[in-house]
Amino acid sequence: MSTQAAGGIAVAPGAAAQSRGIDWSNVVLNAYILLFFVYLFAPLLVMSLAAFNAYDYPSVTQWRGWTLKWFDALAGDQRMIQGLLNSLVVALGVIGISLPLGLSGAFVLTRLQSRANTLLYAVLVSPLLMPGIILGISTLIFWKRFDVPGGLFLTVLAQASFIASYSMLLFMARLQRQDRDLEEAAQDLGASSLLLFRRITLPFLAPTIATAAVIAFLQSIENYNTTVFAIGGDWTLVTEIGSRFRFGLSPEINVIGVIFVAITIVAATLYVLFRKRELMAARAR
Amino acid sequence: MRDLVRSYGKTLTTIFVALVCFWVLIMIVLPQAFMIEQSLWTMQRDSALGVKIDRAYADLATMNYDLGNARDESAKTALQAKIDALQAGISDMEQRETKPHKIYGLQNYTAMSGLHFRIFVKSIVYALAVTVLALLVCYPLAFTIAKLATPQRAALLLLGLVIPYAINELLRVYAWLMILDYQGVINSALEALGLVSFQDKTWVPFLEYSGSVFVALIYAYVLFMVFPIYNTVETLDKNQLEAAEDLGGSIWRTHWRVVIPHAKPGIAVGCIMTFMLSVGSYSVPQIMTRGKSGDWFSQLIYRQFFETQSWNLGAAYAFSLVLVCLVFILLMMKLFGVGIRDIAK
Amino acid sequence: MHGKNVELDKVVMRFGGFTAVQQTSLEIRAGEFFSILGPSGCGKTTILRMVSGFIEPSEGRVRIGGDDMGGRGPARRPTALIFQNLALFPLMSNWENVAFGLEARGLDKRTRRERAYELLALVGLEGKEAQRPGALSGGQRQRVAIARALAVEPAVLLLDEPLSALDLKLRQYMRAELKAIQRKTGVTFIFITHDQGEALTMSDRIAVMRAGVVEQVGTTDEIYDRPATPFVATFVGENNVLSGTVAEADAAYARIETPLGPVRARNQDALAAGQRAMVFVRPERASLVNGHDLDNRLTGRFERRDLEGSYVNLFFTVGDQPFIVHEPNLDRQAALEGEVRLGFQADDAVAMRAGALDDA
Numbered sequence: 001m002s003t004q005a006a007g008g009i010a011v012a013p014g015a016a017a018q019s020r021g022i023d024w025s026n027v028v029l030n031a032y033i034l035l036f037f038v039y040l041f042a043p044l045l046v047m048s049l050a051a052f053n054a055y056d057y058p059s060v061t062q063w064r065g066w067t068l069k070w071f072d073a074l075a076g077d078q079r080m081i082q083g084l085l086n087s088l089v090v091a092l093g094v095i096g097i098s099l100p101l102g103l104s105g106a107f108v109l110t111r112l113q114s115r116a117n118t119l120l121y122a123v124l125v126s127p128l129l130m131p132g133i134i135l136g137i138s139t140l141i142f143w144k145r146f147d148v149p150g151g152l153f154l155t156v157l158a159q160a161s162f163i164a165s166y167s168m169l170l171f172m173a174r175l176q177r178q179d180r181d182l183e184e185a186a187q188d189l190g191a192s193s194l195l196l197f198r199r200i201t202l203p204f205l206a207p208t209i210a211t212a213a214v215i216a217f218l219q220s221i222e223n224y225n226t227t228v229f230a231i232g233g234d235w236t237l238v239t240e241i242g243s244r245f246r247f248g249l250s251p252e253i254n255v256i257g258v259i260f261v262a263i264t265i266v267a268a269t270l271y272v273l274f275r276k277r278e279l280m281a282a283r284a285r
Numbered sequence: 286m287r288d289l290v291r292s293y294g295k296t297l298t299t300i301f302v303a304l305v306c307f308w309v310l311i312m313i314v315l316p317q318a319f320m321i322e323q324s325l326w327t328m329q330r331d332s333a334l335g336v337k338i339d340r341a342y343a344d345l346a347t348m349n350y351d352l353g354n355a356r357d358e359s360a361k362t363a364l365q366a367k368i369d370a371l372q373a374g375i376s377d378m379e380q381r382e383t384k385p386h387k388i389y390g391l392q393n394y395t396a397m398s399g400l401h402f403r404i405f406v407k408s409i410v411y412a413l414a415v416t417v418l419a420l421l422v423c424y425p426l427a428f429t430i431a432k433l434a435t436p437q438r439a440a441l442l443l444l445g446l447v448i449p450y451a452i453n454e455l456l457r458v459y460a461w462l463m464i465l466d467y468q469g470v471i472n473s474a475l476e477a478l479g480l481v482s483f484q485d486k487t488w489v490p491f492l493e494y495s496g497s498v499f500v501a502l503i504y505a506y507v508l509f510m511v512f513p514i515y516n517t518v519e520t521l522d523k524n525q526l527e528a529a530e531d532l533g534g535s536i537w538r539t540h541w542r543v544v545i546p547h548a549k550p551g552i553a554v555g556c557i558m559t560f561m562l563s564v565g566s567y568s569v570p571q572i573m574t575r576g577k578s579g580d581w582f583s584q585l586i587y588r589q590f591f592e593t594q595s596w597n598l599g600a601a602y603a604f605s606l607v608l609v610c611l612v613f614i615l616l617m618m619k620l621f622g623v624g625i626r627d628i629a630k
Numbered sequence: 631m632h633g634k635n636v637e638l639d640k641v642v643m644r645f646g647g648f649t650a651v652q653q654t655s656l657e658i659r660a661g662e663f664f665s666i667l668g669p670s671g672c673g674k675t676t677i678l679r680m681v682s683g684f685i686e687p688s689e690g691r692v693r694i695g696g697d698d699m700g701g702r703g704p705a706r707r708p709t710a711l712i713f714q715n716l717a718l719f720p721l722m723s724n725w726e727n728v729a730f731g732l733e734a735r736g737l738d739k740r741t742r743r744e745r746a747y748e749l750l751a752l753v754g755l756e757g758k759e760a761q762r763p764g765a766l767s768g769g770q771r772q773r774v775a776i777a778r779a780l781a782v783e784p785a786v787l788l789l790d791e792p793l794s795a796l797d798l799k800l801r802q803y804m805r806a807e808l809k810a811i812q813r814k815t816g817v818t819f820i821f822i823t824h825d826q827g828e829a830l831t832m833s834d835r836i837a838v839m840r841a842g843v844v845e846q847v848g849t850t851d852e853i854y855d856r857p858a859t860p861f862v863a864t865f866v867g868e869n870n871v872l873s874g875t876v877a878e879a880d881a882a883y884a885r886i887e888t889p890l891g892p893v894r895a896r897n898q899d900a901l902a903a904g905q906r907a908m909v910f911v912r913p914e915r916a917s918l919v920n921g922h923d924l925d926n927r928l929t930g931r932f933e934r935r936d937l938e939g940s941y942v943n944l945f946f947t948v949g950d951q952p953f954i955v956h957e958p959n960l961d962r963q964a965a966l967e968g969e970v971r972l973g974f975q976a977d978d979a980v981a982m983r984a985g986a987l988d989d990a
Contacts, residue, residue, distance in 0.1 A: 025536075029429050033442070036426055040449045043460030043504065046470055050463060058463055061473035101312075104304035111289040122625045123309055129557060129614055129628070130607060131565020133583055137603045138316035141323050141596065161312040181717035183292055188682060189731035189782055190705040193294025199730070201293075203721045222453050224568045225583075229590065241455050245462075245572050257456040264451045268444055 048261055051254035058251045070251040077252060083240035086152060090227075090236060091220035093156035094163050095213050101160065102167025102212060103205070109168070110175045125169070127162035135161055136229025150232025158230040163219050167212040174208040317607075324393050324600035330385040334378055341375045393601035401585055401602075408582035409609060411495065412564035415502045419510040419559045420552065427514035427551075428544060432523065443515075450508045458572045461501045465491035465573075493578045501569045506562045510555035517551030518544060550627035553617045557628065561610050582606065633661035633818035634695030634708060634785035636681055641690030643676050650676040652842045653690070658820060658835075660695070660785075663812050665821045665829040667866070668839035669988070674822045677839075678788050681820065683707045694786060705734070710779035711788045715795070716771055718763040724774050725750060725759040731782035749777040753811070769800045776811060786818045793828060805832050826866045830854065838862045840986070856898070857980070863910040865988035870916065870953050872909040873984065876901045884981045890949045893926050895979035906984040913943070914956040915978035924973030928953070932966045946972060 046060050051071075054064040074080060105124050109117060127135055139158035140150055148154065182204075186196045202209075224238045231239050241253055289298045348368050355361045397405070430442045449457065464470040472488040475481045481488045491497045521544060529539040545552070563569075570581035580588070582602070589599030618624065636658040643651040651673040658664045666674040679685045680692055683704035692699045699707055710731075719727050726733075728749050729742035737745075750759055753773035763771050772792060779787055789808075793801045809832050812819045823829050829836050830850050837847045838861070846858035857863035864871065874888035884897035886907050895909045919927060930946030930953050937959070944955045944966070955972060 029425070029433070032425065033429060036422070037445055039504075040445070043457070043464060044449060044452065046463055047456065047460035057468075059466075059468065060463070061470060062468065101304055101308045104301040105308065107289060107293070107301045108305050111292065112286060113288060114286075118625065120305075120309070123313060124305075125625070125628075127313060129561060130610060131561055131583075133565050133567050133586065134320075134603055134607055135316075137586070137590065137599070138320040139312075140590070141600060142311075142316035142319045145319060157312060161308070161316075164308060164312075179715070179717065181713045181715055182719060184684060184704070185711070185713055185717035186719070186730065186734075188684075188704040188709070188711045189778070190734040191730070192705070192734065193292065193297060195734055197293055197297055199722075199733070200719060218451065224453075224455055225566065228567060229587070238453060238455060241453075242568065242571065245455075245459070245575060249462075253456070253459060257452070257459065260452050260456055261448075264448050268448055268451075272440075272444060 044257075044261060047254055047257045051251055051258045053251060055251075058249050058254050070255045073250070074252045074255045079235070079240055080237065080252070080256075083235050083237040086234060087221050087236040087238065090152055090155050090159065091217045093152075094160045094220040095216045097156065097160040098164035098167050098216050099209065099212055101164035102169075103171050103209075105164070105168040106171035106175055110172060125165050128165045130162075132162070132223065132225030133229055135159075136226040139230050150230050151234045152231070152236075154230040154232065155227050155234070155236070158226050159220050159223055162226070163216045166215060166219065170208050170212045170215070171205065174205055178204060320600050321604055323597055324604050325391070326387040326389045327392055327597050328385045329388045330382065334382045338375060338378050338382065341371060341378070345371050345375070393598050394605070396598065397602075404580060404585060405582050405602075405605065407495070408564055411499055411502065412560050415499065415506065415563040416510075416556050416560045418503060419507045420556060422507060423510040423514055423555065424548075424552075427511050428518050428540075431515050431518040432521065432526065446508060446511055450512075454505050455568050455572065458501045458505055458569050461497070461504055462492070462572055462575075465497050465500070467492070490577075492573060492575070495578065498570050498573045498581065501573050502563045502566060505566070505569055506559050509558040509562060513551040513554035513558065514548055515551070517548040521547045549621040550623045553621040553623050554628055557614050557617050560613050564609060565606060632785065632816045635660040636786055636818065636820065637691075637693040637696075638677070638680070639691040639693065641677075641680060641687040641692060643673070643680060643685065644688045650842055651680075651687075654844050655690075656837060656844060656847065658786075658818060661816050661818055662834040663809065663819045663821065663832055665823055665833040665836045666839060667823055667826060667829040667836050669824055669865070671841075672839040673842040674839050675790060678711070678790055678820065678822050681707075681786070682709050682711045682788050708785040709788055710782050710784035710786075712775050712779050712790065712792045714790045714792060716763075716775040716792065718771060718774055718778070720762065720764055723760050723762055724755065724766070727763060727774055728777045728781050730778065735782070745781060746777075749781055750774070752780075753777045768796050769804060772796070772804060773807075776808075780811075780815065780817070784817060786820060787812075789819065789821045791822055791824070793823075794825070801828075808832060830866070836866075838865060840865070857910065858898075858982075860908050860910070860982060860985040860987050863908075863980070863982070863987075868913050868954060869910045870913060871987065872911070872951070874907060874909070876903050876905045876907050876981070878903050883976055886981055890928055890951075893979065893981075894976040895926075895981040896977060898980050899982045901981060901983065907981050908984050909979050909981045911974045911979045913954040914941075916953070916955045916972060916974040917957065918944075918955065919971035919973045925976040926979065927971060927973040929969055930972050932968060932970050935966065946970065948972070 047058075049060045050058045052066050052068070053059060053062075054067040054069070055062045109121055109124070112120070136158050139154050139161070143149075143154055143157075178201075182200055183196060186200050191199070222238065224242055227236055228239055228242060235243070237256075241256060244250070244253060286298070286302075289301065293301070345368065348364060348371065352361065352364050352368065355364060430439050430446075434442060462469075466472070467486075467488045467490065468483055469491075471491065472481060472483075475489065476483055525543055525547075526539060529543045534542065565583060566581075567583040567587060570584055571587075574580070574584075583606075586599055586602045586606070589595050589602060614628070618628065636656075638654055638656040640653050640655050641651060642649065642653050654677070656677075666677060668674045676685070680687050681694075681699075683699060683702055683706070686700065694708055704711070719730065722730070725743060725746040728746035729737075732742040732745055747759055750756065750773075753776055755770060755773055755777070758766065758770065763774055766774065775792065793804055793808075796804060805828060808819070808821075821829070821832065830853075833850055835847065835849050836853050838845050838853060840861050846853060846862045848856070848858075853862065853866055857866065857869075860871075863869045872886070872888045872890065872893055874886040874893065877885045877887045877892065879885070879897050879901050881900070882897060883894055884901050884907065886893050886895065886909055888909070893909050899907075901907055917924070928948050930948040933945040933947055933952075936943040936945070938956075940959055941956050942959050944957060946953045946955065953972065
């Protein structure tokens with residue numbers, strides 16, 4: 001195929017036949033992708049730009065000059081800062097709960113040879129297939145019976161119920177690639193089950209544990225739909241942002257948006273660089 | 286299970302099983318069960334009881350009066366017994382009157398008003414529309430990135446998709462709020478063209494239309510369609526495409542007969558995720574409507590819990606939403622012929 | 631380190647309705663190099679797993695050095711297993727791999743490291759201690775696996791086709807290496823293979839298995855020269871087969887009527903007249919009739935001549951059957967064509983009860 005030769009990102013099947021002249025399907029696909037990315041990024045640009053506008057209402061069209069005052073305003077916003085701290089506490093709690101749960105679920109599901117396996121699997125992934133608000137509501141109702149009101153604790157539980165499913169799927173994917181012979185070899189050499197777990201299984205899972213922790217952290221920090229039902233009188237960064245929409249809008253929210261965008265881009269760039277070095281190292285071998 | 290014990294020993298296996306049980310029971314099954322239970326009853330004060338108690342007190346007074354006038358000793362005893370019974374009945378009724386009791390039934394489900402039902406249906410229809418549109422937009426995109434772009438290009442494009450995906454959904458929706466606001470980007474453009482005037486407030490009130498929620502839903506959840514499809518198409522052997530082309534299959538036929546059948550699980554997952562997120566989204570309608578246009582179903586549910594304090598009705602609405610999602614999932618599984626294990630990956 | 635004997639006492643292994651190993655009794659002597667040879671799926675790996683303790687036999691007992699192994703898991707048996715894919719721990723260095731069994735036994739790190747370095751030196755891997763297995767060649771990985779198994783000082787070393795992943799040159803080199811290590815350590819080796827060449831070159835004794843049954847146990851010479859069953863005769867080495875009916879028989883010889891005429895052969899199975907029989911002749915025991923006085927004579931049509939180096943393979947068609955003769959590589963076969971007279975001595979042919987052949 002002429003994908004590389006054409007130098008474009010896209011060559012439709014069948015394009016090789018019409019290598020002379022303009023390859024229209026290529027042009028159309030490229031234009032389509034370009035358009036889609038404009039659609040994805042333009043709103044983010046609008047939002048980010050407004051963070052630097054001196055106008056009191058978030059806007060890019062009523063331009064009153066560049067300013068950083070909204071950054072100052074955010075820095076002095078105690079509720080937002082407390083919200084961020086609460087978000088971090090919740091995220092750590094979610095990591096602490098969902099990783100052990102996900103790992104246990106993965107171990108049981110990869111080893112349980114029974115017809116109950118599929119049922120258990122369905123139950124354990126069901127939180128992923130349910131709207132987030134439902135998880136918040138059911139957690140709230142359940143703990144109400146034990147007089148536990150909404151708050152950070154219920155938020156942790158409600159979020160962990162589905163984030164654990166994510167971790168479980170990650171662990172299962174990793175465990176499926178595990179060489180069972182390694183386990184048997186260790187046992188044959190006299191390893192106890194604890195030594196086996198510590199020296200063979202955990203090191204094998206280590207990269208996945210790191211990935212699962214990062215994903216759990218991000219999922220928890222970003223979560224709104226579940227949290228808003230379980231949070232009670234407390235607040236996280238995101239529920240605080242959510243509640244600001246009810247009252248007057250302020251460019252402070254745009255500042256948060258800018259920070260999110262910046263962190264994401266930096267993280268993505270680091271990831272790419274890291275992967276590149278990893279790939280180069282792999283190739284050097 | 287024996288397999289598990291053999292690998293990890295009794296202690297670890299016990300811990301694993303205990304954790305899974307906790308997760309299943311305390312975090313998934315029992316909360317759902319309690320929510321369903323809550324949706325199946327209402328607290329009721331018996332309004333007819335007040336009248337009954339009043340009548341009983343009147344009877345009691347008559348009897349006491351009779352008791353005072355009674356001469357016969359045996360009639361007196363009989364009357365006294367009647368009075369005691371009546372008094373017991375009254376205190377029982379009084380207790381019931383001050384302490385309302387549960388009545389089980391489907392009343393929370395049948396009580397949905399016409400307005401609420403219309404909102405329920407509207408939310409479902411819009412979510413379906415979001416799903417279909419997202420599929421149409423994402424399939425060519427996912428296919429192009431997975432099969433036609435060079436590996437380096439594909440990695441870059443994927444990164445370009447991940448960045449907006451990683452930014453908070455509230456903020457992404459908020460960006461559209463700014464675009465569609467009364468004095469937002471679009472209305473400003475229209476004003477610059479002289480089509481509307483901010484001074485006369487003749488701007489187009491986009492935020493008062495349901496369409497604006499639709500636009501934001503698409504923007505918020507479209508990427509949940511791209512990644513699952515990309516992941517399945519990516520595993521398709523490129524030789525199959527070339528073979529299909531070699532055999533003279535047109536582009537459409539190749540997709541219909543080779544790519545789509547291979548991508549089925551991904552398409553099913555994409556549809557399920559997009560639909561589920563759209564129909565159950567609280568953030569998007571909350572931000573986009575801001576009280577300026579009608580509620581969406583998720584907002585109705587929120588109000589039942591935190592504004593009118595009618596948790597039973599809220600639970601019934603919530604469970605209705607669960608049922609809708611469940612039906613949709615089963616439908617997708619049937620339509621694409623995939624099992625639960627293909628779906629959740 | 632010294633080897634122990636391994637006894638399989640009427641063991642049977644069933645998986646659900648499938649019997650992987652029919653009732654089998656075997657004794658493997660202390661310190662011997664014992665191979666279990668058979669095609670894939672014959673049950674040889676199952677026997678290995680019963681000895682190592684990963685599975686318990688459905689019936690019968692496994693004894694090592696006279697001790698009943700029933701209920702003892704792999705960690706508590708004096709055996710060490712070398713896996714087909716070696717199963718080296720990829721995230722540990724080579725010395726940590728070798729020392730793992732010692733770690734499991736609670737030895738301190740210094741002792742472990744010393745012992746591991748010694749063993750790696752024994753298998754010729756000085757300087758590779760700190761690398762990971764992924765950085766080694768196939769043959770080097772093989773040695774790490776051997777060192778790792780020897781580190782726990784097993785009385786019995788079990789090897790599950792460990793050479794099958796290597797290329798031919800390395801495989802032949804490792805055969806000698808394994809044999810030398812076995813001699814040096816005195817450990818009992820039980821070697822599983824489907825490659826008869828491997829089994830014949832390394833082993834003291836061989837058990838040949840087919841479909842869950844041990845068909846023959848014997849020294850390499852016995853297996854090769856006195857195969858007990860048609861399967862062994864055809865699976866181990868090459869053999870020409872002639873089928874027919876016993877015409878007459880005594881204790882030593884039988885005369886079998888074949889479609890190609892009568893054939894005289896050793897009467898191994900005490901066949902009687904009227905029984906169906908198969909006669910096996912090794913290609914190197916058959917020859918062209920060049921004035922020799924041979925007990926059995928056949929006429930075959932010459933097909934082709936394949937040069938193998940020091941000898942040649944001569945292919946004939948006798949009746950409608952192929953017949954192969956190995957001859958020393960001499961000029962004289964060059965002129966062969968058309969009908970050729972072949973023959974073999976009755977003592978070089980064995981007659982046995984008809985049965986299943988190696989179908990490969």
